[in-house]
Amino acid sequence: MNEAILLAHGSGGKLSHDLVEKIFLPLLTNPMLARLDDSAVFEAPGRLAFTTDSYVVQPIFFPGGDIGKLAVCGTVNDLSMNGASPLYLSLSAIIEEGFLIAELERIVRSIKAAAEEAGVSIITGDTKVVNKGQADKLFINTSGIGIIPSGIDISGANARAGDKVILSGTIGDHGMAIMSQREGLRFETPLKSDCASLNKLVAQMLEVSPDIHCLRDPTRGGLATTLNEFARQSRVGIVIEEDKIPVAEGVRAACELLGLDPIYVANEGKLVAVVAPGDAAKIVAKMKQNKHGRKAAIIGEVTAEHPGRVTMKTKLGPSRVIDMLSGELLPRIC
C-alpha cells in the first residue's frame, strides 16, 4: 500500500476500495458496515436521537486524545445529552492528499477503541481526498443515532425556576491542552484533554432520576455559552457561583498566563445538567461514583428573574453578568 494518501484514494475506484478494505473495515468491522452498501440498515423501534458533528481540531494528535477519539466521544456525547443511548455512528473523512496512511490507521485505531469503550458501532462511512493544500491534513464527520428510553424528555428549553445547575467536573481542560500543545507551552502539571464519552455517566444519572431537565456538554464556547443557551432556550435566569466551579491547577495557571477565563474554554468530557432541586444532591452523589463525574458539584440555580441572563457570583463578592463567548477564543478546538 502506498505510504501517503493519493488523490486516487478518493476516486471511488480501486484505491478507494483498497483503503476501505485495508484500513477501515478490518478495524471497524461489523455485519452492518461489512455489507458495503450505500447505507446501513438497522432496526430501532421507538424514539431516536440523531446528531452530526464535523471535527477540524488542530493538531490532530494532542495530549489526551486525537481527532478520531474526539469525533467518537463528541458525537456520543451529543446523543447522550438528549438522554439517548448511543447505538450507531457514521464516519466520514476528508483527507488531504499526502497524509500518511500510518497516521490514518493510528486514528482509525483510536476510533475503534473509543467506539468500543462507548459501546457504539460505526455502521456506514465515506472518504474524500482533496488536493494538497485544500484541507489541513484530516477532517472527520461523525453522525450518530441513539435510542431514547421512554419517559425521558431532556432539552435546553426545560429549565425551570428553582432548578439546580450541576457541573460534572473541572472546566477548560480540552481547550487549554490544545492551546498549550499548539503554542508549545509547558507547565509543571502537563495539560491533558478531558476528551471522553459520557454516555455511561448519563445513564447512571438517569437511573437516579429520569426527570433531568437540561443536559449539555460545554464544548466550543465553554460553560458560559452553554448556560446562556439554557437561559435563552428556557427563558429563565441562571445564577452560578464562581468558587463552586472546579478548575485544575494547570488549567488555571495557563489561563492566567494567557489572560483567558476558563468559563469560556472548551471541554470535551464534561456536562452541565439542570435538575429539579429535590433531585440534585442524589444525582451528584451518583455522579461522583463515575470516573468522569468525580468532581461533580452543584454550581448554581435557575431563577425566574432576568430571563435569558446568566450571572456569576465572583469569589471577590460582586456578581457579574456572564455573556456568551463573543469572538473566537481558539479556532479549530474541535
Next chain:
Amino acid sequence: MNEAILLAHGSGGKLSHDLVEKIFLPLLTNPMLARLDDSAVFEAPGRLAFTTDSYVVQPIFFPGGDIGKLAVCGTVNDLSMNGASPLYLSLSAIIEEGFLIAELERIVRSIKAAAEEAGVSIITGDTKVVNKGQADKLFINTSGIGIIPSGIDISGANARAGDKVILSGTIGDHGMAIMSQREGLRFETPLKSDCASLNKLVAQMLEVSPDIHCLRDPTRGGLATTLNEFARQSRVGIVIEEDKIPVAEGVRAACELLGLDPIYVANEGKLVAVVAPGDAAKIVAKMKQNKHGRKAAIIGEVTAEHPGRVTMKTKLGPSRVIDMLSGELLPRIC
C-alpha cells in the same frame, strides 16, 4: 451581519448563534431543528437506513447544481439505493474563513429547495470554520435516515445469474459538467450536471416490483465501478452492451476530446438496478414515466461465469473486461 465568514462564526459563541439564527434556521426550519438541542429526536418504528457523505466538489457552483443541492441529492440517493424512503438529513458545514455569507446563503437556499423537492427535513446540524487556506471554501457533510418498507431487501450482494441490469439514463453528465466548468471548455451543447434526487423514481420502481435485487447510483468511479462492486459483492459475472448505454452528445464529444471513457465518469442523478429477468421490462416501462428515468434501458445481464468480472460487448464487436476505475480521473467531483 458581517459580509464574510469569520473564525468567530465557528466559535460556538455569539457569531455562531447568529449564523444559525439568521441563515440556517429561517431557511431550513422545522420543529425538530428549531429545538436547537445537541441532537434531534424523531419516532421511526421499523427498519431504518443510515448513510453519510462528505461533499468537497470544486467548483461549488456548477451548471445544474451546487454543493448544497449535490449534498442533499447524494444522501437522498444513498438512502434510496437501499429502498429506503428518505426522512431526515443532518447538515454539517466546514467553512473557510473569508467565505462570503451571501454565497453560504445561496447554498442553504439550494439545500432548502432540494430538500423540499425530495420531501426530506434537515433536523440537526453543525458548523465549523477553519482559517483561510486550511480548507477550500466550503465542505458539506450530509448524513441521512430513511425508513425501509417491509419486504424490501436490496443489496449489492443480491445479484443472481440471469438477472437483468437496468440503467436509468445517460452517463457521465455530472463529471463532464464539472470538468468542462473547471477547465473552461465550451461545447455546442452546454454540459449540465444530472444532479437529482431519485427517491421518487425508486418508489415507482418498487411499486412495480418490490423484488429489486441491487440498486446503486454510479457516482465516483462511474458505471464501470458500480458494476464491478455488484460483481464482487454478489460473486457473479456481469455482461453489458456498449450500444445500449445512453450517452448525451455533448458528453460524448467532451469525453472524446479529453480521452475519457464515459463509463468511468461520475453521475449524480442516475441509478443502476439489477432485477429478476421477468420484472425488467415492466420496471423499465415504469421508469420511463419519470423525468429521471426517461432514457432507462436494459443494458446487460448477470452471469454465473467469471464471478467478480464485468465484460462489455463493444460496438465494434469484441468484448472487453471492464475493471474498476484505477487512479483518479477527476479529483473533487462530489
